[in-house]
Amino acid sequence: MSVPVSESPLNSCHQALGARMIPFAGWNLPVEYSGLLSEHKATRQAAGLFDISHMGQIRATGQGALAALEVLLANDPAKLKDGEGHYTFLLNDHGGVIDDLFLYRLRPDDFLLVVNASRHAEDLALLSKQKSNVSFVGSPGSTAGMALQGPRAPAILSKLIQGDLSNPSIPQRNHISNYTIAGHLVLVGATGYTGEEGYEFFMERKAGPKIWGHILATGKSEGLLPCGLGARDSLRLEAGFPLNGQDLSPEITPVEAGLGFFVDLTRPRPFLGRTTVEAQKQSGAPRVCIGIQGAAGHPPPRHDYPVFRGDQRIGVITSGVPSPTLGHGIALALITAPAPPCGQDLEFEVRGRRVPAKVCHRKFLAKR
Amino acid sequence: MNTPNDLLYAKSHEWLRLEQGKGCVGITDHAQSALSDVVFVELPKAGRTVKAGEVVATVESVKAASDIYSPVEGTIVESNATLTSDPGLINREPYGQGWLFKINPAQPKTNGLLTATEYTATLPS
Numbered sequence: 001m002s003v004p005v006s007e008s009p010l011n012s013c014h015q016a017l018g019a020r021m022i023p024f025a026g027w028n029l030p031v032e033y034s035g036l037l038s039e040h041k042a043t044r045q046a047a048g049l050f051d052i053s054h055m056g057q058i059r060a061t062g063q064g065a066l067a068a069l070e071v072l073l074a075n076d077p078a079k080l081k082d083g084e085g086h087y088t089f090l091l092n093d094h095g096g097v098i099d100d101l102f103l104y105r106l107r108p109d110d111f112l113l114v115v116n117a118s119r120h121a122e123d124l125a126l127l128s129k130q131k132s133n134v135s136f137v138g139s140p141g142s143t144a145g146m147a148l149q150g151p152r153a154p155a156i157l158s159k160l161i162q163g164d165l166s167n168p169s170i171p172q173r174n175h176i177s178n179y180t181i182a183g184h185l186v187l188v189g190a191t192g193y194t195g196e197e198g199y200e201f202f203m204e205r206k207a208g209p210k211i212w213g214h215i216l217a218t219g220k221s222e223g224l225l226p227c228g229l230g231a232r233d234s235l236r237l238e239a240g241f242p243l244n245g246q247d248l249s250p251e252i253t254p255v256e257a258g259l260g261f262f263v264d265l266t267r268p269r270p271f272l273g274r275t276t277v278e279a280q281k282q283s284g285a286p287r288v289c290i291g292i293q294g295a296a297g298h299p300p301p302r303h304d305y306p307v308f309r310g311d312q313r314i315g316v317i318t319s320g321v322p323s324p325t326l327g328h329g330i331a332l333a334l335i336t337a338p339a340p341p342c343g344q345d346l347e348f349e350v351r352g353r354r355v356p357a358k359v360c361h362r363k364f365l366a367k368r
Numbered sequence: 369m370n371t372p373n374d375l376l377y378a379k380s381h382e383w384l385r386l387e388q389g390k391g392c393v394g395i396t397d398h399a400q401s402a403l404s405d406v407v408f409v410e411l412p413k414a415g416r417t418v419k420a421g422e423v424v425a426t427v428e429s430v431k432a433a434s435d436i437y438s439p440v441e442g443t444i445v446e447s448n449a450t451l452t453s454d455p456g457l458i459n460r461e462p463y464g465q466g467w468l469f470k471i472n473p474a475q476p477k478t479n480g481l482l483t484a485t486e487y488t489a490t491l492p493s
Contacts, residue, residue, distance in 0.1 A: 036404050299426070299428060302432075322407045322428065
């Protein structure tokens with residue numbers, strides 16, 4: 001099957017910056033500009049700007065929007081107030097993850113879902129089966145998005161919205177608000193995928209290049225660098241965040257992935273996948289996600305490497321990377337339950353050879 | 369991209385320098401640039417005999433692990449131990465201090481390797 005490649009609305013900006021482009025989930029996107037390590041470091045120490053136009057922006061509107069989302073999503077959308085958002089899942093009948101997404105309530109009858117590019121079309125098809133006083137709008141490629149991440153991100157956003165007297169304060173964590181930036185209406189949500197403070201900007205497609213250039217110029221004196229998918233992946237893994245298609249899939253439940261916290265069982269009504277997740281939360285899941293750290297001087301852990309305890313193969317690495325911040329390999333692994341304690345010795349297999357590793361907390365940077 | 373004229377090249381982006389019948393192997397400027405920052409290398413032991421096209425080393429960046437193939441049949445003479453502590457040499461000096469291993473070729477002929485011009489023609493413009 002040949003998949004048509006979508007160009008980001010920011011494509012001309014990436015070309016002008018000399019980015020190296022790669023295919024990702026049907027899109028042609030920048031993997032790096034100045035270099036993965038310098039971009040990673042800029043985001044940890046100053047700020048990074050990422051093109052996230054490939055991520056789907058789906059608006060759910062209508063009097064039936066909340067009721068439809070309550071049936072579909074694993075975290076309880078009824079708990080959100082206007083301008084608030086949370087992380088949630090679209091599950092299948094077996095409790096497996098079709099998509100992990102961020103849901104914002106803009107108004108009582110207007111929600112924004114920010115979904116993975118690889119699941120966008122599937123999500124939209126599934127959501128659109130709900131027809132009672134709700135419409136889901138937002139086809140792939142119709143919007144632009146970017147993420148501003150890093151300790152200097154709040155200072156940069158403050159500068160960006162200086163001229164907007166109607167909305168003078170920056171959004172608090174997990175909140176979203178409308179701003180006028182460079183003459184365009186932009187939704188800014190305070191969240192991200194790097195473990196740093198940061199914001200995601202959502203706008204119409206044609207506003208993308210102007211906003212991108214404006215943010216880069218505004219943040220330059222703060223050390224802001226444009227960052228590609230390469231740094232995005234190493235940053236998110238250091239923060240312990242899952243990647244859909246690797247750490248999450250229709251065969252992996254949120255409980256197995258260690259993300260059961262984001263499934264709300266306190267509400268009385270059923271939602272997709274509830275039965276399985278509820279049973280796993282009560283009596284345990286067959287598999288668990290653990291953090292693994294490699295040792296310096298050994299090959300780093302990577303996606304799909306088998307994991308061993310003694311002679312027993314207990315699971316597989318779902319994401320792994322040589323951590324730029326820590327200087328050794330880090331990984332998430334899905335293994336047979338129960339989870340071994342932090343510090344326990346394990347091994348993973350690289351090119352037919354066993355390499356030593358230890359169980360550790362999945363928030364890899366927590367004890368810096 | 370820098371592609372010196374006095375070297376031979378494999379389509380898989382290794383270079384071979386032949387001097388008085390002895391070979392030295394590394395990866396090209398194009399390859400190091402595509403990999404970006406190298407953080408780990410695994411090199412062959414001296415004395416190992418290898419075939420042309422056999423996987424003999426691995427070069428890892430933050431993004432991925434890449435196999436390195438021997439451009440010729442022969443016996444490994446030496447690996448570049450400096451790379452263990454400073455793998456970034458591969459990025460900084462791909463044709464100099466960033467060499468990977470030295471090899472004693474089994475035969476003088478180097479079938480299937482490319483000249484600098486031929487190799488450059490295989491790269492995306």
